[in-house]
Amino acid sequence: NAGVMQNPRHLVRRRGQEARLRCSPMKGHSHVYWYRQLPEEGLKFMVYLQKENIIDESGMPKERFSAEFPKEGPSILRIQQVVRGDSAAYFCASSPLDGGLGNTIYFGEGSWLTVV
Amino acid sequence: KNEVEQSPQNLTAQEGEFITINCSYSVGISALHWLQQHPGGGIVSLFMLSSGKKKHGRLIATINIQEKHSSLHITASHPRDSAVYICAVLAYNTDKLIFGTGTRLQVFP
Numbered sequence: 528n529a530g531v532m533q534n535p536r537h538l539v540r541r542r543g544q545e546a547r548l549r550c551s552p553m554k555g556h557s558h559v560y561w562y563r564q565l566p567e568e569g570l571k572f573m574v575y576l577q578k579e580n581i582i583d584e585s586g587m588p589k590e591r592f593s594a595e596f597p598k599e600g601p602s603i604l605r606i607q608q609v610v611r612g613d614s615a616a617y618f619c620a621s622s623p624l625d626g627g628l629g630n631t632i633y634f635g636e637g638s639w640l641t642v643v
Numbered sequence: 644k645n646e647v648e649q650s651p652q653n654l655t656a657q658e659g660e661f662i663t664i665n666c667s668y669s670v671g672i673s674a675l676h677w678l679q680q681h682p683g684g685g686i687v688s689l690f691m692l693s694s695g696k697k698k699h700g701r702l703i704a705t706i707n708i709q710e711k712h713s714s715l716h717i718t719a720s721h722p723r724d725s726a727v728y729i730c731a732v733l734a735y736n737t738d739k740l741i742f743g744t745g746t747r748l749q750v751f752p
Binding site: 558560562568569570571572575582583585586616618631632633634635636637639 | 645676678684685686687688691729731737738739740741742743744745
């Protein structure tokens with residue numbers, strides 16, 4: 528039973544390029560959460576998605592960041608025109624349909640974005 | 644002031660010692676999670692608590708809802724327990740986790 532799969536694990540982008548981070552939730556999970564961990568800081572909520580719906584994006588920066596979770600395929604966190612301040616670890620977590628986060632959380636291994 | 648505070652920020656111990664990490668929070672919650680993040684960064688869920696106490700192997704987690712406080716205990720610590728331990732609360736009536744900044748634990752042989 529595969530866990531939450533994130534790719535790429537490490538991504539290097541030049542300033543101004545686009546970064547796409549992918550997350551495949553655990554089998555049977557239809558709720559996906561993205562979190563960002565800036566260097567030397569704690570994790571911060573970014574966005575909560577269900578299949579084809581954004582439920583809560585209150586933690587997303589207003590510009591350049593977007594997320595989707597299509598009917599088929601992984602959830603994607605997209606960062607356009609990256610800047611050095613976007614360098615961080617981005618974690619995805621998933622939960623089952625009827626559990627929300629009142630149940631055990633399943634995290635991916637994270638995607639480390641470095642902007643040069 | 645952060646809504647979730649952990650102490651200590653850093654902790655060193657000798658193998659075999661009993662370890663306690665504390666978490667205090669200021670919001671109403673429906674659940675609290677203890678997470679472990681190893682060097683290299685993957686995050687593993689250790690416990691989810693809404694009341695009382697849970698035990699898994701050498702790890703024990705307790706929560707006091709009235710006092711808005713939780714503790715994570717490690718008995719007979721081992722160098723492989725070296726990691727960052729993160730407390731996260733699920734704010735009441737939301738699906739957002741609020742994280743503490745973590746406690747970095749190093750256990751020396």
